[in-house]
Amino acid sequence: MINTGAGTGRRRETALLAWPSLILIAGYGYMASSGLHHPGWQPAYALALLLGGFWGVHLILQVTRHGGDEFLLPLAAVLTTLGLTFLFRLDPGLAYRQIIWTILGLLVLVVVTTGFRDYQRLEQYPYLFLSLGLFFLAFTVVAGTRIGGAKSWVTLGSFQMQPVEAVKVLMVMYLTGYLSDKRELLVQGVGRPTWGPLLAATAMAVLLLVIQRDLGSALILLATFLAMLYLATGKRRYVAAGGGLFTLGAVLAYRLFPYLRVRIAVWLNPWTDPAGAGYQIVQALIALGSGGVFGTGLGLGHSQVIPAVATDFIFVTMGEEMGLFGSTGVALLYLLFALRGFRTALDAREEQGILLAGGLTVLVTFQAFIIMAGVSKLLPLTGVTLPFVSYGGSSLVISYLILGLLLNVSAAGRGSKP
Amino acid sequence: MKGEIRRLAMVTGAIFLALVLYLTYIQAVAGERLYLNPLNPRLALVEQQTERGTIYDRAGRVLARTVATGGQFQREYPYGGATAQVVGYVSGRFGSSGLEASRDGELLGLLGWQRFLNEGLRLAGRQARGNDLTLTLDADLQRRATDLLAGRRGAVVAMDPRTGAILVLASSPTFDPNHLEEEWTRINDPSSGSPLLNRAVQGLYPPGSVMKLVTATAALETNPAVLQRQFYCPGYLEVRGWKLTCPRAHGHLDFQEAMMYSCNVTFATLALETGADKFKATASLYGFNKPLDFDLPVKESRVPEHLNANALAESSIGQGAVLATPLQMALVTAAVANRGIMMQPYLVARVTSPGGQTLWQAQPRALQVVAGAGVVDAIKDAMVATVKGGTATAAAIPGIQVAAKTGSAQNPGGLAHAWLVAMAPAQDPAIVVAVVVENAGAGGVAAAPIAREIMAAALRR
Numbered sequence: 001m002i003n004t005g006a007g008t009g010r011r012r013e014t015a016l017l018a019w020p021s022l023i024l025i026a027g028y029g030y031m032a033s034s035g036l037h038h039p040g041w042q043p044a045y046a047l048a049l050l051l052g053g054f055w056g057v058h059l060i061l062q063v064t065r066h067g068g069d070e071f072l073l074p075l076a077a078v079l080t081t082l083g084l085t086f087l088f089r090l091d092p093g094l095a096y097r098q099i100i101w102t103i104l105g106l107l108v109l110v111v112v113t114t115g116f117r118d119y120q121r122l123e124q125y126p127y128l129f130l131s132l133g134l135f136f137l138a139f140t141v142v143a144g145t146r147i148g149g150a151k152s153w154v155t156l157g158s159f160q161m162q163p164v165e166a167v168k169v170l171m172v173m174y175l176t177g178y179l180s181d182k183r184e185l186l187v188q189g190v191g192r193p194t195w196g197p198l199l200a201a202t203a204m205a206v207l208l209l210v211i212q213r214d215l216g217s218a219l220i221l222l223a224t225f226l227a228m229l230y231l232a233t234g235k236r237r238y239v240a241a242g243g244g245l246f247t248l249g250a251v252l253a254y255r256l257f258p259y260l261r262v263r264i265a266v267w268l269n270p271w272t273d274p275a276g277a278g279y280q281i282v283q284a285l286i287a288l289g290s291g292g293v294f295g296t297g298l299g300l301g302h303s304q305v306i307p308a309v310a311t312d313f314i315f316v317t318m319g320e321e322m323g324l325f326g327s328t329g330v331a332l333l334y335l336l337f338a339l340r341g342f343r344t345a346l347d348a349r350e351e352q353g354i355l356l357a358g359g360l361t362v363l364v365t366f367q368a369f370i371i372m373a374g375v376s377k378l379l380p381l382t383g384v385t386l387p388f389v390s391y392g393g394s395s396l397v398i399s400y401l402i403l404g405l406l407l408n409v410s411a412a413g414r415g416s417k418p
Numbered sequence: 419m420k421g422e423i424r425r426l427a428m429v430t431g432a433i434f435l436a437l438v439l440y441l442t443y444i445q446a447v448a449g450e451r452l453y454l455n456p457l458n459p460r461l462a463l464v465e466q467q468t469e470r471g472t473i474y475d476r477a478g479r480v481l482a483r484t485v486a487t488g489g490q491f492q493r494e495y496p497y498g499g500a501t502a503q504v505v506g507y508v509s510g511r512f513g514s515s516g517l518e519a520s521r522d523g524e525l526l527g528l529l530g531w532q533r534f535l536n537e538g539l540r541l542a543g544r545q546a547r548g549n550d551l552t553l554t555l556d557a558d559l560q561r562r563a564t565d566l567l568a569g570r571r572g573a574v575v576a577m578d579p580r581t582g583a584i585l586v587l588a589s590s591p592t593f594d595p596n597h598l599e600e601e602w603t604r605i606n607d608p609s610s611g612s613p614l615l616n617r618a619v620q621g622l623y624p625p626g627s628v629m630k631l632v633t634a635t636a637a638l639e640t641n642p643a644v645l646q647r648q649f650y651c652p653g654y655l656e657v658r659g660w661k662l663t664c665p666r667a668h669g670h671l672d673f674q675e676a677m678m679y680s681c682n683v684t685f686a687t688l689a690l691e692t693g694a695d696k697f698k699a700t701a702s703l704y705g706f707n708k709p710l711d712f713d714l715p716v717k718e719s720r721v722p723e724h725l726n727a728n729a730l731a732e733s734s735i736g737q738g739a740v741l742a743t744p745l746q747m748a749l750v751t752a753a754v755a756n757r758g759i760m761m762q763p764y765l766v767a768r769v770t771s772p773g774g775q776t777l778w779q780a781q782p783r784a785l786q787v788v789a790g791a792g793v794v795d796a797i798k799d800a801m802v803a804t805v806k807g808g809t810a811t812a813a814a815i816p817g818i819q820v821a822a823k824t825g826s827a828q829n830p831g832g833l834a835h836a837w838l839v840a841m842a843p844a845q846d847p848a849i850v851v852a853v854v855v856e857n858a859g860a861g862g863v864a865a866a867p868i869a870r871e872i873m874a875a876a877l878r879r
Contacts, residue, residue, distance in 0.1 A: 234419070
């Protein structure tokens with residue numbers, strides 16, 4: 001473990017940021033030579049804006065002597081720049097909007113890392129987060145729009161947001177406050193009232209599943225919840241009990257809801273209906289297979305035949321055009337992100353830090369895993385975004401918010417005072 | 419709490435390891451198979467940018483070629499309907515079939531390192547060209563077989579029993595792959611008799627008395643003394659209250675005569691003595707109830723799993739639930755012809771690169787040792803007698819000894835399906851033929867002349 005204070009860590013970050021910069025420059029070369037254009041934008045502006053954004057954040061961290069982990073920002077930057085390059089290749093219009101979201105995400109990161117560096121202060125109001133989360137959920141249920149099967153969007157004018165992305169973070173923040181507060185009671189396993197809020201949280205996941213048909217978010221919330229419960233109590237039987245309850249609920253839902261049955265059937269054998277229900281998965285598998293080991297090269301694949309390729313299925317485009325090397329590389333980037341996140345949790349001095357860092361890490365990593373496994377048919381497909389990569393403002397901004405929180409926990413753990 | 423974090427990290431590592439292993443399987447192991455899947459829209463693009471390879475018959479006659487007219491590729495099939503189901507077709511609108519579909523990867527140069535080379539050529543704006551196929555098929559014989567079947571529904575399979583090389587794989591009715599667009603409505607009209615269906619490999623028929631070759635093998639393997647026995651046929655056999663009949667009472671006869679006159683009673687008796695297990699095991703050695711690895715998709719020929727006495731008696735004469743493809747019955751005959759050794763059938767002899775380099779060559783190999791040479795030679799002698807003075811006299815060729823077995827398979831569709839399997843010259847067979855003509859009556863009348871023509875034409879050269 002490198003624990004040498006803010007200075008050397010940030011210097012290492014400088015070196016590591018060369019990689020996303022190279023990806024950006026390569027992406028710029030592709031933009032300039034591909035002939036794809038979006039009116040009102042110059043590739044050079046996009047390049048300057050993004051380079052300025054990532055290096056700017058780095059400089060701000062350095063100037064404010066932020067002691068957070070030096071690997072996390074470069075990892076996120078590599079993922080985002082890769083995602084932008086592939087988005088541009090799929091749809092230049094989306095890529096330019098994603099650039100704006102990236103800048104917005106970086107601004108959020110700066111605000112979080114400079115203004116809210118003392119994360120423990122945030123943890124004094126767990127019930128505020130719970131109420132906010134429940135409010136967002138309820139709001140989506142009442143006023144939400146159904147897009148692509150899941151009723152998880154809120155439309156405001158020409159804007160579409162996915163409040164569930166924020167709900168996930170609020171959930172982690174609430175659980176951090178609650179679990180660190182009630183940890184003793186839970187470890188000893190006494191007291192009925194302590195279970196109420198936890199059951200409410202589980203119910204929330206099931207509610208998501210049933211009302212919004214957002215199987216992916218429900219799974220992520222549950223996994224994060226169980227992981228945090230395990231971190232707090234160290235008791236596997238809580239995890240087993242939670243998993244068992246969810247399985248029971250899932251079996252019940254499977255019997256009750258035809259759409260779930262269809263989804264499982266498509267997962268088990270998409271080839272029986274390759275032009276209908278199985279189309280997305282069949283074409284995703286063919287795209288991954290066509291990429292082979294070395295890939296077709298950027299822009300030379302044909303993954304655009306897959307619906308939702310810029311959001312949920314962008315991993316397939318990467319797999320086809322960068323081959324097995326690329327898809328494995330992206331998976332390993334998330335694993336590295338996870339390892340740095342868990343390292344942050346290990347270094348944290350208080351329970352809150354451990355729980356917050358552990359929970360957020362599981363949140364990001366597990367979401368990345370289930371969508372990568374979903375589009376390649378390792379798991380049933382659940383429509384969630386690939387954090388830091390997929391097109392989508394809510395997802396990207398929230399991902400950078402999580403990054404900011406992780407950096408803050410890490411800085412506190414390494415003992416550099418704000 | 420620190421221990422819990424470590425364990426959580428290990429779990430995360432484990433699930434990502436599973437993901438990476440799985441991706442390796444999908445992209446590296448199954449990649450080429452997924453890429454060549456007909457559902458892959460990339461193939462249509464490659465098709466437009468690649469000159470498909472030529473398909474030749476065994477003597478170098480062109481069966482399918484690509485010509486460029488006005489910058490557009492056009493596929494031509496000089497033998498038209500004669501090779502339509504074997505060679506197949508390829509069309510942007512109607513998909514692909516036959517070898518054009520099953521050998522897509524080779525014909526378009528999409529396998530292994532060639533794919534990278536051709537991708538490179540396409541990127542450089544140059545024309546990529548696929549590989550050529552040389553088949554074992556004899557285009558002249560194939561056309562003759564198609565002509566002989568014309569106007570009737572049926573199939574002809576001819577092969578070299580010593581190597582497994584397929585010489586003829588004809589199916590009727592047929593269609594003209596050069597005029598697919600114009601013919602498509604007629605082709606799909608129910609009254610046209612499914613010309614797209616390759617009856618030689620996809621048609622499942624009751625094999626009728628041709629199945630007696632299998633029954634005879636099982637009986638002789640169990641008890642060679644059968645050859646010396648005398649049987650008596652009163653014209654029927656009662657099996658548990660059910661009557662199996664012969665067209666007439668054959669009276670006293672030996673094994674060879676039973677084969678010559680195709681006596682149902684004798685063969686059912688032999689099957690009942692031999693038992694269902696031995697019968698099924700022999701059928702399985704001949705290839706029944708097993709998938710066959712071939713250059714075209716083949717329907718699995720089948721003998722029922724559970725055979726009571728009635729079903730066994732029926733199956734032994736190729737009726738009841740027994741079903742076989744013409745290719746399957748050709749393989750049975752080829753095993754008898756080749757001293758009990760069944761060769762792996764094959765249709766593609768060679769794959770040649772555009773530069774003329776041989777990329778792949780078929781090697782004849784034994785698929786299964788079915789029975790001892792003594793047993794199959796006895797069966798072959800009985801088949802020779804069948805041509806000399808039994809039901810298959812119409813298969814005789816002057817100056818060449820022919821061995822054959824007829825079949826007239828009862829079916830719900832009307833007249834019996836006419837079958838004939840034959841080999842020639844009987845001393846050392848160089849060709850085996852299986853013919854089936856749907857609802858044409860007796861095999862010795864409707865199918866035998868076709869088989870004779872094909873064998874005579876093949877051996878004359």
